[in-house]
Amino acid sequence: MLVPLQWEEDKPCLRVLDQRLLPGENRWLVCENSRQVADAIHVMAVRGAPAIGIAAAWGVVLALHEVAGREDWSAALQERLSQLAGARPTAVNLHWAITATQRQIAGCETAAAALAVAGRLAAHIQAADLAANQRIGELGAALLPERARVLTHCNTGALATGGHGTALGVVRTAWSSGRLQSVMATETRPWLQGLRLTSWELAEDGIPVTLIVDSAAAAMMQAGEVDAVIIGADRITRRGDVANKIGSYALALAARAHKIPFYVAAPASTVDVSLESGEDIEIEDREAGEIWRAAGLEHGIAGVRTRNPAFDVTPASLVTAIITENGVSWPASGEGMELLAEPARP
Numbered sequence: 618m619l620v621p622l623q624w625e626e627d628k629p630c631l632r633v634l635d636q637r638l639l640p641g642e643n644r645w646l647v648c649e650n651s652r653q654v655a656d657a658i659h660v661m662a663v664r665g666a667p668a669i670g671i672a673a674a675w676g677v678v679l680a681l682h683e684v685a686g687r688e689d690w691s692a693a694l695q696e697r698l699s700q701l702a703g704a705r706p707t708a709v710n711l712h713w714a715i716t717a718t719q720r721q722i723a724g725c726e727t728a729a730a731a732l733a734v735a736g737r738l739a740a741h742i743q744a745a746d747l748a749a750n751q752r753i754g755e756l757g758a759a760l761l762p763e764r765a766r767v768l769t770h771c772n773t774g775a776l777a778t779g780g781h782g783t784a785l786g787v788v789r790t791a792w793s794s795g796r797l798q799s800v801m802a803t804e805t806r807p808w809l810q811g812l813r814l815t816s817w818e819l820a821e822d823g824i825p826v827t828l829i830v831d832s833a834a835a836a837m838m839q840a841g842e843v844d845a846v847i848i849g850a851d852r853i854t855r856r857g858d859v860a861n862k863i864g865s866y867a868l869a870l871a872a873r874a875h876k877i878p879f880y881v882a883a884p885a886s887t888v889d890v891s892l893e894s895g896e897d898i899e900i901e902d903r904e905a906g907e908i909w910r911a912a913g914l915e916h917g918i919a920g921v922r923t924r925n926p927a928f929d930v931t932p933a934s935l936v937t938a939i940i941t942e943n944g945v946s947w948p949a950s951g952e953g954m955e956l957l958a959e960p961a962r963p
């Protein structure tokens with residue numbers, strides 16, 4: 618199984634498979650301190666909401682190693698955790714992992730005691746995410762029609778999680794249970810997670826995958842080639858508004874126009890129980906170079922401005938179902954919404 622994050626206790630360090638170079642090159646970054654983890658998250662060497670949360674949990678462990686032995690270890694730790702929390706704003710998993718660790722070490726009187734707690738928690742968060750994805754896969758596959766042809770966006774596979782995947786976890790489970798005919802993957806400009814990562818993950822698994830340009834998705838639905846759309850999420854509110862990779866909202870609108878179910882698959886750690894409305898979700902803006910480089914133009918075009926929001930928000934009214942390891946919520950009908958009001962327990 619593909620594992621993009623590997624903790625090495627003896628060093629200690631977090632090894633990160635640099636997703637900026639996939640699928641052409643397998644290069645591992647070795648993060649020996651929390652600042653290096655924060656940088657790896659910010660530059661998207663590691664990306665995907667659950668994977669970001671797992672990396673942050675190990676980043677806390679590295680931060681505790683850095684401050685161990687200092688009288689002011691608790692204050693020094695908070696500085697490092699603030700830096701880690703600022704790596705990317707939208708995926709709530711990052712903040713969930715850090716605050717869950719802060720809660721669990723709150724009673725520790727020494728850095729060494731906190732280190733032992735944080736290490737166990739980080740390992741648990743990584744393993745629990747894999748188990749959550751396998752449950753999400755089962756629940757999501759059961760919603761799909763026989764011989765389903767699904768369309769997915771961005772990358773929500775093993776590279777973005779603790780393994781198996783969220784939306785791609787549903788795809789993998791549906792494939793292994795014979796319920797899936799094929800997958801249509803959007804390229805997902807400008808970072809090309811679909812072209813570079815999803816198509817590669819699925820091809821490696823022998824799952825039939827067809828790559829399309831983002832702007833072809835609605836036409837594929839209009840042509841009757843899509844039975845369901847399934848995506849991941851970076852932050853979900855209590856009422857079921859969903860922040861996800863830019864382009865998800867357009868897919869939801871097209872799916873609604875063609876009466877195609879629009880599913881969101883995510884672990885409970887992606888639900889932000891403090892938020893009711895998606896309007897309150899901070900959307901990350903990324904640098905213009907990502908757009909130009911996706912077109913092979915390293916320096917852009919003089920006099921041309923860009924906008925590069927990394928996410929958008931799909932209102933609950935356009936979401937058919939949200940699948941977490943705790944069950945399925947149906948925002949349009951209001952059924953099962955209590956599942957989105959319960960905070961995730963690490």
Ligand SMILES: CSC[C@H]1O[C@H](OP(=O)(O)O)[C@H](O)[C@@H]1O
Pocket residue numbers: 664665666667770771772773774777778783784810848849850851861862863927
């Ligand atoms: C299971 S990954 C969830 C989510 O994260 C991705 O964003 P990014 O690649 O920028 O980290 C994308 O929105 C996925 O749907």
